Amino acid sequence: xxQTSPVRPSGRAGAAVVPVLAFAGIVVxxxxxxxxxxxxxxxxxxxxxPSDATWVLTSTLLSGAVATPIMGRLGDLFGKRRxxxxxxxxxxxxxxxxxxxxxxxxxxxxRTLQGFAMGAIPLGIxxxxxxxxxxxxxxxxxxxxxxxxxxxxxxxxxxxxxxQHTDWHTLYLGAAALGVxxxxxxxxxxxxxxxxxxGSFDLPGALGLTAGLVLFLLPVSKxxxxxxxxxxxxxxxxxxxxxxxLWGLMELRLSAPLVDLRTTARREVLLTNLxxxxxxxxxxxxxxxxxxxxxxxxxxxxxxxxxMVVAGLCVAPLGLTMMFTAPVYARLSSRYGPxxxxxxxxxxxAAGYGGGLGLMSAAWQTVVTSVVLGAGIGLAYSSxxxxxxxxxxxxxxxxxxxxxxxxxxxxTSVSSAVIGxxxxxxxxxxxxxxxxxxxxxxVSFGIATAAVAVGLVLALFLPGRRPSAHPQLRASSEExxxxxxxxxxxxxxxRGFRGRVLDASGAPVAHARVTLIDRHGRRADAxxxxxxxxxxxxVPAQGPYVLAARAPGHGPLAAPAxxxxxxxxxxxxxxxxxxxxxx
Numbered sequence: 388x389x390q391t392s393p394v395r396p397s398g399r400a401g402a403a404v405v406p407v408l409a410f411a412g413i414v415v416x417x418x419x420x421x422x423x424x425x426x427x428x429x430x431x432x433x434x435x436x437p438s439d440a441t442w443v444l445t446s447t448l449l450s451g452a453v454a455t456p457i458m459g460r461l462g463d464l465f466g467k468r469r470x471x472x473x474x475x476x477x478x479x480x481x482x483x484x485x486x487x488x489x490x491x492x493x494x495x496x497x498r499t500l501q502g503f504a505m506g507a508i509p510l511g512i513x514x515x516x517x518x519x520x521x522x523x524x525x526x527x528x529x530x531x532x533x534x535x536x537x538x539x540x541x542x543x544x545x546x547x548x549x550x551q552h553t554d555w556h557t558l559y560l561g562a563a564a565l566g567v568x569x570x571x572x573x574x575x576x577x578x579x580x581x582x583x584x585x586g587s588f589d590l591p592g593a594l595g596l597t598a599g600l601v602l603f604l605l606p607v608s609k610x611x612x613x614x615x616x617x618x619x620x621x622x623x624x625x626x627x628x629x630x631x632x633l634w635g636l637m638e639l640r641l642s643a644p645l646v647d648l649r650t651t652a653r654r655e656v657l658l659t660n661l662x663x664x665x666x667x668x669x670x671x672x673x674x675x676x677x678x679x680x681x682x683x684x685x686x687x688x689x690x691x692x693x694x695m696v697v698a699g700l701c702v703a704p705l706g707l708t709m710m711f712t713a714p715v716y717a718r719l720s721s722r723y724g725p726x727x728x729x730x731x732x733x734x735x736x737a738a739g740y741g742g743g744l745g746l747m748s749a750a751w752q753t754v755v756t757s758v759v760l761g762a763g764i765g766l767a768y769s770s771x772x773x774x775x776x777x778x779x780x781x782x783x784x785x786x787x788x789x790x791x792x793x794x795x796x797x798x799t800s801v802s803s804a805v806i807g808x809x810x811x812x813x814x815x816x817x818x819x820x821x822x823x824x825x826x827x828x829x830v831s832f833g834i835a836t837a838a839v840a841v842g843l844v845l846a847l848f849l850p851g852r853r854p855s856a857h858p859q860l861r862a863s864s865e866e867x868x869x870x871x872x873x874x875x876x877x878x879x880x881x882r883g884f885r886g887r888v889l890d891a892s893g894a895p896v897a898h899a900r901v902t903l904i905d906r907h908g909r910r911a912d913a914x915x916x917x918x919x920x921x922x923x924x925x926v927p928a929q930g931p932y933v934l935a936a937r938a939p940g941h942g943p944l945a946a947p948a949x950x951x952x953x954x955x956x957x958x959x960x961x962x963x964x965x966x967x968x969x970x
Contacts, residue, residue: 403572403576404514404515404518404519404576404577404578405515405519405523405527405530405531407569407572407573407576407577408511408514408515408527408531408573408577409511409530409531409534410568410569410572411471411475411507411511411534411569411572411573412507412508412511412531412534412535412537412538413534413537413538413541414475414478414504414507414538414562414565414566414568414569415474415475415478415504415505415507415508415534415535415538416534416535416537416538416542417538417541417542417546417562417565418447418478418482418501418502418504418562419447419451419505419535419538420538420542420543420546420674421542421546421558421559421562422443422444422546422558423542423543423546423674423678424543424546424547424550424551424695424699425550425555425558426444428555429441429443432489432555433489433490433491433494434489434491435491438612439491440491441608441609441612442491442495443491443494443495443498444498444608445605445608445609446495446496446498446499446502447498447499447501447502448502448604448608448796448800449499449502449600449601449604449605449608450498450499450500450501450502450503450505451502451503451504451505451796452502452505452600452604452793452796452797452800453502453596453597453600453601454474454502454503454504454505454506455505455506455508455509455789455790455792455793455796456596456645456646456789456790456793457506457593457596457597457645457789458470458473458474458503458506458507458509458510458789459506459509459510459513459787459788459789459790459792460584460588460589460593460645460646460789461588462506462509462510462513463513463582463583463584464583464584464586464587464588465583466579466580466583467510467513467514467517467579467580468510468514468573468577468578468579468580469579470506470510471506471507471510471511471514471573471577472570472573472574474503474504474505474506474507474510475504475507475566475569475570475573476566476570477500477501477503477504478500478501478503478504478562478566479563479566479567479570480500481496481497481498481499481500481501481502481503482497482501482559482560482562482563482566483497483559483560483563484496484497484500485497485498485501485556485559486556486557486559486560486563487556489556497559501562504566505792505796506789508531508532508534508535508788508792509787509788509789509791509792510789511531511534512528512531512532512772512776512788513580513788514577514580515527515528515531516528516776517580517581517582518578518580520955525716525717525720525721525773526713526714526716526717528769528772528773528776529712529713529716529717529720529765529768529769529770529772529773530710530713530769531772532768532769532771532772533709533710533712533713533764533765533768533769535768535795537706537707537709537710538706541703541706541707543678543698543699543702543703544696544699544700544702544703545699546558546699547695547696547698547699548696548699549561550695551694551695551696584643585643586642586643587643588645589638589641589643589644589645591637592634592637592638592641592644592645592646593645595630595633595634595637596631596634596645596646598630598634599627599630599631599634600627600793602623602624602626602627602630603623603624603627603631604797604800605623606619606620606621606623606624606627607800607801607804608800608803608804610804610808611804611807611808611811615808635648646790647787647893649892649893649894650778650779650787650893651787651790653778653894654848654849654850655774655777655778655849655850656775656778656779656787658845658846658848658849659771659774659775659778659791659849660790660791660794661794661845662729662771662842662845662846662849663771663791663794663795663798664794664795664797664798664801664842665798665838665839665841665842665845666732666733666736666764666767666768666771666795666798666839666842667794667795667796667797667798667799667801667802668798668799668801668802668805668834668835668838669736669740669760669764669798669802669835669838669839669842670764670768670795670798670799670802671798671799671802671803671806672740672802672806672831672832672834672835672838673702673705673740673743673756673757673760673835674702674705675802675803675806675807675810675831676806676828676831676832677698677701677702677753677756677757678698678699678702679810679823679828680747680753680823680828681693681697681698681701681702681750681753682694682695682698683822683823687817687822688825689747689748689824689825689828691749691750691753693750697750701750701753701754701757702753702757703757704754704757704758704761705757705758705760705761705764706761707761708757708758708761708762708765709761709762709764709765709768710765711765712761712762712765712766712769713765713769715766716728716765716766716769716770719731719766720769720770720773725770725773725774725777726770726774726846726849726850728766728769728770729766729767729770729771729774729846729849730843730846730847731766732762732763732764732765732766732767732768732769732770733763733767733839733842733843733846734763734843735759735760735762735763735766736760736763736764736767736835736839737763737836737839737840737843738759738763739756739759739760739762739763740760740832740833740835740836740839741836742755742756742759743756743759743760743832744829744832744833747825747828747829767842768795771791771795772788772791774849775787775788775791776788777919778919798838802835802838805834806831806834809827809830809831809834810823810827810828810831812827813826813827813830814827850919882925882926882950882955882956883903883912883923883924883925883926883950883956883957884903884923884924884926884932884934884948884950884956884957884958884959885921885922885923885924885956885957885958885959886921886922886958886959886960886961887916887919887920887921887922887960887961888901888916888920888922888936888938888960888961888963889920889960889961889962889963890941890962890963890965891962891963891964891965893962894920895916895918895919895920895921896916896920896938896941896963897916897917897918897919897920898915898916898938899915899916899920899922899936899937899938899941899961899963900913900915900936900937900938901913901914901915901916901922901924901934901935901936901961902934902935902936903924903925903926903932903933903934903935904932904933904934904935905927905930905932906930906931906932911924911925911926911927911932912924912925912926912927916936916938922961923956926950929950929951930949930950931947931948931949932947932948932949932950933945933946933947933948934946934947934948934959934961936961936963937963938963940966941963941964941965941966942963942964942965942966943963944961944962944963944964946959946961
């Protein structure tokens, strides 16, 4: 059973929690786009072959994908703030390693360490769920979820300016400094969550997932270099399928797995994760296409001939718009639900890419495309954690959001591989140099539009928002009518107990009777769980209570719980035992 009340940071610390966590997410995102301005120069800077230089980017991708679900689970078990600080600390060490070397292998090692910071995104979302009141949670999670795009968009012009005027190693020193600031702010302003998941860390599961992800993402990243039909590429894909299948069978047998696959297989979680892949694909296409279009010489006939810094500034509105959509998302989601907001975001992305097909002839047109796409991607990214959080128990928030962030990373990886192959196969060779064509850029935008269409279909099949998470009971007597009024007051004041009624496997139990009993053995409130297992009961005063729950086909449950009397709800999930049958 999970029992906790939201952490109550006071004073300036309480006001600073959301911006501090969002800043940490932005710092993590900076690491992903740090080298974009110098990608084409990496072979010369590291004195290596182009195919070997790509490992500097691939290593960060692989370590980030591996670290995201693992750090999320560790956060659920041992403390989310602790793991957030650990992730940022490893990133700082990696940045310092890269800042003082030009050796390829040492640089790859440093970049691998930097990738571990990706776990900060789901950890930050988990901390927000544990400590923020419900009325602030939507916009806060939206900002945290969008921070990866915000940081990526803002880092492009800043990194371009630094790379153009100073030694490129300065990029890493700046990233390390940002990481140190994020650690200090987190330690000062963000309290640790008291919520812990039961069980121990699944080390075999972590090793199995690591092996499966590396075997899958490695050919995705290097397939264009090795050849998509080469024995190495196909062999690694086959090995990944076998390892991940065996890993899944092992996880299903464990009582405390790294990833709860039964929860992941729920309709709302599965469809949200699949839609996340499509959003990740669409997000990365614009980051690959527009900078190249802007920097190509005008002599090519379609290039816009802008400097590295100007190109970064033209793409920067992508991140800025994502940041400003967080409060818009909160209003839309509050009224229509995260499913509808995700659908709106996907439609805006489709409009951005569709309009972008004809907006490639001037720098200002790329700014318009960036703004529209930023708004759509911001809405879509903001919706994803809300859908996940609403579908999993509070004790699994870190791991579940870690898996969702991994799905986005897989989407960006697939996007990078596919768009790289498209641009390479449609390029014109001029003087021995491959020059991307306008046709290739438009095909890339078409692929992004197709990914958005798939994501839209998936979103349409998500469970719709119900008129109320806590349905009205039909009052059959004056007592029931009084209980209804008490519940209405509790929903307005957010004072009482809330949570979900679950079965032994963690699935929600609908129409379970939940009764709140005070210290004198009298009924203080009662309700019936909704279709998603959620319930809310009001408390008349502070003190100890017992939550009794019962449903057909399940054994009864009596759970002690205490309320401090403050104006908030205490989260208590109620796992019903299997029904006992006597011979």
